[in-house]
Amino acid sequence: MQALAERYEAEIVNFDRDKEVERICETMREIMRTKLRRRGVVVAVSGGIDSSVSAALAVKAFGAKKAFFIQLPEVDSAQETQSRGSQLIEHLGVDHTTHNIAATLEAIGCYQARDEAIVKTFPEYGDGWKNKIVIKGGLDGQVNHFMLVVQDPQGQQHEKRLDLREYLQIVAATNYKQRIRKTIEYYHADRLNYAVVGTPNRLEYDQGFFVKNGDGSADLKPIAHLYKTQVYALAKHLGLPASICNATPTTDTYSLPQGQDEFYFALPYQEMDKALWARNVGASAGELAAMLGITEEQAKFVLQDIDNKRKTTHYLHAKPYLIESMPELGL
Amino acid sequence: MSTEAIIRNYILENYLFTDDQSALNSTDSFLDKDILDSTGILEVIYFLEDEFGIKVEDTEMVPENLDSVNNIVSFIAKKRP
Numbered sequence: 326m327q328a329l330a331e332r333y334e335a336e337i338v339n340f341d342r343d344k345e346v347e348r349i350c351e352t353m354r355e356i357m358r359t360k361l362r363r364r365g366v367v368v369a370v371s372g373g374i375d376s377s378v379s380a381a382l383a384v385k386a387f388g389a390k391k392a393f394f395i396q397l398p399e400v401d402s403a404q405e406t407q408s409r410g411s412q413l414i415e416h417l418g419v420d421h422t423t424h425n426i427a428a429t430l431e432a433i434g435c436y437q438a439r440d441e442a443i444v445k446t447f448p449e450y451g452d453g454w455k456n457k458i459v460i461k462g463g464l465d466g467q468v469n470h471f472m473l474v475v476q477d478p479q480g481q482q483h484e485k486r487l488d489l490r491e492y493l494q495i496v497a498a499t500n501y502k503q504r505i506r507k508t509i510e511y512y513h514a515d516r517l518n519y520a521v522v523g524t525p526n527r528l529e530y531d532q533g534f535f536v537k538n539g540d541g542s543a544d545l546k547p548i549a550h551l552y553k554t555q556v557y558a559l560a561k562h563l564g565l566p567a568s569i570c571n572a573t574p575t576t577d578t579y580s581l582p583q584g585q586d587e588f589y590f591a592l593p594y595q596e597m598d599k600a601l602w603a604r605n606v607g608a609s610a611g612e613l614a615a616m617l618g619i620t621e622e623q624a625k626f627v628l629q630d631i632d633n634k635r636k637t638t639h640y641l642h643a644k645p646y647l648i649e650s651m652p653e654l655g656l
Numbered sequence: 657m658s659t660e661a662i663i664r665n666y667i668l669e670n671y672l673f674t675d676d677q678s679a680l681n682s683t684d685s686f687l688d689k690d691i692l693d694s695t696g697i698l699e700v701i702y703f704l705e706d707e708f709g710i711k712v713e714d715t716e717m718v719p720e721n722l723d724s725v726n727n728i729v730s731f732i733a734k735k736r737p
Contacts, residue, residue, distance in 0.1 A: 461714065468697045468717040486714065489695075489702040637693035 329603065329612045337552055337602055342562040345555075349547050350386035356545050357387070363520040363544070365391030367513050369506055370421075372409030374572060375548060378556050379524040381563045382547050384417050393513055394421040397506040399430055401580045405572075412566045422513070426505050433505070439498035442491040446473050453478035457579035458487070458495060463591035463630040464623055476581055499578050503539025520544035526553045528597055532631065533638020534589050541641055552598040591630050592617075600627045659708075660729050666703055667725065671696060682725040697722055704728065710735045 357363060365387055368380040383392050394417075396410050414421045430436060443450045450456070455476040462469045473487045473495070487495070507521075514521045523543025525535055530549040535541035548556055553574070560570045574585045574594060586593045592600065596617050603613040614624035650656060657665075664680060671691055672679050686692035692700065700722060701712045710732070712721075721731040 462717060466718060467714065468701075468719075468722065469694045470698060470701075470714065470717055489698045492698075633687070633694050636690070637695060 329606075329608055330616050332606075333599060333602060333616070337554060337598070338558070340555060340558070342559060345551075346382065346385065346559065346562070349382055353382070353386040353545060353547055357520065361520045361544050363514075363518055365393065365517060365519045366522045366545075367393050367395065367510050367517070367519045368522045368524070369397055369510050370394045370410045370413055371396075371577060372406035372411075372413065372569070372572075373574060373577070374553075374556055374560055374569060375526050375529075376524040377409075377413045377565055377569045378560050378563065379522050379547055380413060380419070381417060381560075381565055383522055384419060385563070386547075389417060389419050391519075392417075392419045393517060393519060394419045395510060395513060396421065396423040397426050397509060398423070399425065399427040399502060400436070401502075402577055403575070403582070406575070406577050409566070409568050409572060413569060416566055424509050426502070426509070429505050430501055433501055435498050435501040435505075439495050442494035442498070443473065443475065445491050446485050446487060447475050447483060449477075450475055455580040457581035457583040457587070458492070459484070459583075459587045460589055460591075464626055466622070466626040466629075469630070469633070474581060500536045500539055502578060503536035503541075507539050507542050514544075522547065523549070525549050526556045527551055528553050528590070528594060528601055531601060532590070532634045533641045534585070535641065537641045552602060553594040554598045591627050600624075601631060604628055604631050659732050660725060662707065663725050663728050666700075666707075667691065670699075680725070682729075684725070685719075685723050687719065687723055700728070704732065708732055708736065 357366075366383045368376060368383055370376050370380055380392070380394060394414050396407065396414070398407050439456075440450070443456055457474050459472045459474055460469055461467070461472055471487045471492045472484050473491070474482055474484045476482045510521050513519070521543045523540065523546040525540070525546060526548055527550055529535055530546065548559075551559070557570065576583045576585060576588050584593070586597070590597045599616055600613060603616065608616075610625040610628055611621050613628065614621040617624065619627075644656070647656065660682060664677070664682065667686075668674055668677070668680055680691070684691065686697070686700075697717075701717065704710060705712060712735075716731070719727075721727055
């Protein structure tokens, strides 16, 4: 049991940071040279840890003059994340633009579609109220399901299980945010003949925590192989501002503060990293339970939840399926 | 139509896109056989609540109640007066 925790420390926590940065930068240059053939990279900077580390790696790989950063806030974006994004841009000294997407989202009906679904669940919901979605079930062996949490203007929170239709409509509506952002990233990439950098960490990438044709879309993903713990380690190693290195991961998509573990993962990221790694090295539920200090039954549910999410989100990774293969295109 | 037939037909029509009754055994695990994913199970719950006028509680959202035609038939029998 002890051996598993020690192995995690040795392989994941105490990895060689210098070597990893060098490997990522060299591979990014190689991909640009041989596959993408673009002149530089566009990175959407949210102020979160993943886009910050990806942006810093891009600058290290290609230089500040071959990078273009974009901030894409909307009405539900937290002020702190925007200001962390600005700090990062200043720190890295990269040309950038800010495009507030609220008017576009309003025009396309994002907020209206979302609020329609919320009102079906909480008829009293309206101006001055806030909302978020919370996942339940994964740690208890239940089918994952979703609760809608709203906060009235007096600050009182209310929670109800979402019916499937309303859940799907809220997610579909909020997915506009990631898809509109990606449209703007590709506008700048096309304009500059640059490639778009996608910024998922391993946990998000493996478990399908992204929007297809939204944040899931990119030309290269430099940290998709790194556990979130490692991304935090690289942020420090690369000397990023302390406010970014110490930030708690949030989705920054709903108007109430929402941790990623509330919305999607069964456990906070430090534990999810360990669970995902344990799954990848074939550890048993008993070994994972000892490592995390949870019951063996809970560990079994967590491992099962990892497999279920892989299955449910596989299509997000997939290219469109063809009726017959086209070897002349390598497809 | 029996409860079993209603559920079988719903799964066949909506997840397997067939009316071939031999495509699904009533004991088949929806998850193990890749017939449903977790969103699919939520859809089934929505269908059951609508079709049979029951309310599936959070604690009842477990594979033992929902992961095969037979499991659902037993679950519905318990839920309905």
